[in-house]
Amino acid sequence: MQLTHSHTAEFNRQSRKKSLARLGGQRFCTETLPSQLRLEWLKEVIGKEYANVDITPPNTMPLYNDMLIYPWQQDMRLSPIQSNAITLERLDQEPTEIAQDCYFAVLLTSGQYKLEQGGREVFLNGGEMSFYDATQSHRITIPEQFSKILISIPRPLLDKRLNNVGRLTATKLASASGIGAVVASMIQSTVQQLDQMTDVHFQQLSNPILDLFTLLLSENEVELSTLSRHRHFALLQIKQFIHLHIKESSLDAAAVSAGVGLSIRYINNLFYEEQTSLMRYITTQRLALTQSYLSNIIYRNLTITEVAMQCGFNNMAHFSRIFRHRYGVSPRAYRQQQLNLVR
CATH class of the missing domain: 2.60.120.10 (Jelly Rolls)
Structure with missing residues (x-):
């Protein structure tokens, strides 16, 4: 009208x-x-x-x-x-x-x-x-x-x-x-x-x-x-794509958008409903992956830098800073604490 x-x-x-x-x-x-x-x-x-x-x-x-x-x-x-x-x-x-x-x-x-x-x-x-x-x-x-x-x-x-x-x-x-x-x-x-x-x-x-x-x-x-049902399935599709490619340092908003065929704005709106954003979610998933590597004796021979790079991080200063902010200690100290627990 x-x-x-x-x-x-x-x-x-x-x-x-x-x-x-x-x-x-x-x-x-x-x-x-x-x-x-x-x-x-x-x-x-x-x-x-x-x-x-x-x-x-x-x-x-x-x-x-x-x-x-x-x-x-x-x-x-x-x-x-x-x-x-x-x-x-x-x-x-x-x-x-x-x-x-x-x-x-x-x-x-x-x-x-x-x-x-x-x-x-x-x-x-x-x-x-x-x-x-x-x-x-x-x-x-x-x-x-x-x-x-x-x-x-x-x-x-x-x-x-x-x-x-x-x-x-x-x-x-x-x-x-x-x-x-x-x-x-x-x-x-x-x-x-x-x-x-x-x-x-x-x-x-x-x-x-x-x-x-x-x-x-x-x-x-x-x-x-x-x-909302469509948005729910779209969000699942996005998270599955992220989990498949989380170790790739090139995984960013543009890569996710191209991979799932949805706009960056729409994707961020989906994550906003979960009180986060696309890149914050990716960072959280990468940190969780590094946490599992650092606490597992199988990966004890990898250096901290190698762990970070295998989990998608390519800036060590940034990685160390956000890891300490999330877990309260440096990646090295966290690894030592966790490996001491399994001895």
Whole structure:
């Protein structure tokens, strides 16, 4: 569902003022401030209303951001936003405002949008939707003027409806057809008709939209479960390839990628789910192999350098450093300790 910029101009200035007053909304806009004050003001507002973030303003245009926030039932909020290019990165700290303990559904109505969270990244064009956790690290990169609609959903509202909601963040929610198209259309229509609605009617729309959005997430969760099985088998394939080639010093990310036919980015995303990375996993496996060599009397005639090289290491200083960091002693001292135990 491609939306034109004319369709995403939510309402004119006069009707916007009326809808804000009638529906209890607020407006936060940088245009009321001198340019030198806008950045810190915007960080403060976003930190209070959405999430604590670092902001990188655009180099090619002035910093401009216009946010409307309408309160909904059950502490949900609807926020049409228009802005110039901007980059937002979630700071590594606990939420300081209750408004931050939320999930955010995002419908991009014009422009382009990149969201990164949980080792995943999603690219949106106008009319497409995604979803993220405001309390977790994330990065939003928007390279040009854009408009979007955010729906703030308090954590308990979704957590009691769906399990493992965090698995769905930074994924594209299908909005071109099916239930996704219904959800996107209803959100967009609600914003376009704000100047025509009473507060009672507006409030009554929050629960149906939440129900539809939950249904959309459920549909994506089923698809993700199927995808997870594929990812599980892909990870097994990658680990098997690594174990077969672990003794080769040339085994690196590019070699693994070529060997299994998957991109380095995708492979690293798989390992991210296990709280590691591809190269960290390879190093861990090589260290485990050297540990077994050094503790086995069969290999006592090999020098430390020969053991390291047979296990895929080709930089002795690096090997000695990471071995000591992992096992607390040098490779030579470790070997002596282990061989003394078997005498």
